[in-house]
Amino acid sequence: MKRKALQKSLCGFFVLVFLFSLGIVSAFASPESLPSDIVSTKDGLITVRAPETTSSSTTNNKLTISAVASPGTIVTVYRYDGNTGQYQKIWVDGSPLEASVGSSWLFATQVDLQPGLNQFLIRGAWDEYTYSVARFDVNLLKEGFMDRVKGVITVIFN
Amino acid sequence: MNWDKAKNILIIFFLCVNLCLCTILVYLKRSDLVLSDTAIESTVELLNQHGITMADDDIIPKEKFKNQSYNLTAFTIENENMLEAWLGAGYSLSEENSSLYQYIYKNGNRQLTINKTGLLFYSDKSAVLASPKEEKEIESELTDKLKKFNLKDDAFYFQDVWFENGLYHCIISPMVNDTKIIGIQLEIAADHEEIISISGNWFTFSGVDTFENSGLLDITAVLANMIFLEEKPTNMITEIFYAAFVPEDYINNKIVTATPVYVFQCTDGHEYIFDARSGELLVS
């Protein structure tokens, strides 16, 4: 009888440990969406390296994002969704664009751009309450626009 | 024109020519194998002029030797039955450092230390001391005893023998096809009953490389070159022989090659070893 009681209590203990650890993980996971007016709770946790400016234009439909953060920082990339008015976490092939920064202090990823204005937010977090955010916009120019530019330049050079 | 007669004359002519050619060929072949007396005489004369004397003209071997190198394999590595032969059945490994190829084996009062190609055998017993008169007797017994140690009598020669403190001592070196191998040796001490100690490095013959296209220097040429030595021999040269030599630096290797040399020994025991292929002085 005693043995059964011991087994029960051990099982209970392991279930508790499992639930507790699950709680920690979910507490550290970045939220799926962030309000558009979100501000940093701690400055300097993350520095965006690329793109260099907070507003830029490109004809390339892939955008490379890079950042520098201290080891252990969870960096997540969000894109602004006009329908919800919130920044939504970006998912690619079933995985979020999210990584824990290692000893190199480096973070880099690539996102597909949609035609027109793309608004991004990078969140670097130590935990649920300690994070920095950085915003930038990238305007993907349409091919038609480039064709018009090409026409003008061709006329000038020929 | 009488063709028949002409043919007869031609046959006789070619017979004579062939006879002459055969004679020349035999002479040439012979000169390939032996040194001419004139060469030997003029060499001795040249050496005498430079103060290098020889016990006798006959000590210069007339034979021309083949350019051969002898491959020798370390006794400690290629000899599977060696341990049982040296220590007897029931031996055991006492110490080991296989990365350095060092082993110590024991069996009763016998101990064998192997250090790469080096051997140190010791039998811890009270020796049965003998008198110098018994030297020959012990020597003949020793040959049989060494056979039991896998050292066959046609594979070695006695380099030196002496009697000390009632024990028989000798140094043996390998011999391959009547050619002495210099640079490898075992020093042995024995009494009437058994071998008491063996120390040194030992190798067994495993093959020969013969270079047909390149002969050795004539021994007279090497002798004549002695006049250019900085330290010429002051004592009389008593013995000259062809041998194969293993330099000391290479002795701790698995397979070594003994290269052809000419050895000149002087009355004071001083020895000059010359490379028979290049004439270079290897050991003096």
Next chain:
Amino acid sequence: MRLKKYLKDMTLVLLIFISLILVFQVWFSSNIVPNEAKNISETFQESILEPVLSFFKLNKNSTSSQDISSVFWPQKIVLNDSNKRSVLYYNSEEYQHFYQMSEDFIKNIMLGNIKIKSKDTVTLDEYFSVLKGNSIYLDYDNLYDFRLFSVSICGEADNEWSNDYSSVRECMISLGDNVLNNVSVYMRDYKSGTVFRYILEENKEALEKELDRYFLSHQSASTLSYSFELNFHKQESGDGSLSKLVFDPLILFNLVATEGKSIHSDQNWFQDWLEIESSRAGSILNTFQINPMTMLKYTDMNNARVFVENDGTLTISPNGLLEYHALESGQGLRIYETEDKSAFDIYAAASAAANFVYAVNEDLPKSAFTSIRFSTDLIENNSQGSYTIEFDLCAGGIPVMQTDPVTGERCHSITMRIENGYLKQYRQFVRLYSESDSTEPVTPVINAMDGLIDTLNPQTEYLSVFNVSRCYVDDGAAELLAPQWKVGVEGIQTILTVK
């Protein structure tokens, strides 16, 4: 009567024949005929043929561009268009196709067959931005004396560009943007830091067509970014924050894990190969000018065969390690003929090294999967006349780093030390690699850097990384070698590899 006449004729013929044989025997001092016949041909070659041929040879050391180009080729070719990027390695068909095309193109410019419309210098930013558009980037991975580049491309060490360049590392062919139709070639002289742009009177259509064809047939998504695009080449950010790692601007980052082929290493083939035929060691000895008739030889306790000649010692180990050391008292092996020591510069040394490596490896078994290339910077240094030249054995175009049996550190497959035309030291890991069906993940460069920092635990403010490239590592034991990263860090002499 008839029979008698017949017998006389036969006797006469026989006697004439015998006399001829005897004369032949007498002439060649009675040795067996085949060896003497061989001697005749050797004597003829040495005494007559070679002097005559050398008389007509203008320069005995004239570098065979064939030998140079066989060991001098881009470590990788990167094809760029505005949205995609692809890396090609030596053994792929596409590499050979694009290399041949680019080589012909540059050669024609150097030889004046393609006219240069204009030549100017550009800024580094402009130079790097070439890689954002349609372009072909030939990355040689190390710094090379321009003459080596030139001779490998057009067969001549000197040409019109020689005045502009001292040392080069890469070459870019830009197909321009969508606007202009001209092709431009960009090259940077690393000594002066100047980047030259040659705008050519050549239509980009042919090259562009090939680039389009490639990207149409290779649709996989590109996740490659250059360090300058990620701004990882600057230590300081716009806000003043500092990086722990600073990368060369042209280092290519794979941002997600990709798949890389493992290779198979055959560990025992060399010993088997050597033992099958005794003449095989002989051909190696011949290259190292070791005379079997005068050498000393022995086999050491590790079964390595050691050959000693007047000038040096050659060791052939059963594991495929080939080592030559010149004796301290000797000069070494003469591999370059020169009376004037000042004429022996890095170009001469690299040429002589290439020829020698070619000669050594000529007799070794060849595999289409493996190739040899220069692996270290080959530019003039402060110790003129004394050079260490290294080569990598590449499997599938990717270098295989070897493991030094003494120090356990990573090293190149071939290392040569040459002093004033004499070979002082030579070490080669003779290896045989083959393709394997298995693949292993190639970690993103950033993750590899995390691992590197964890291993190094540097105490400096930051590390300057000048090279990150794919490699394999052969520790001499593993049979299946997975892809790894080779990292070059300023101030660290050893080769760093990380999974």
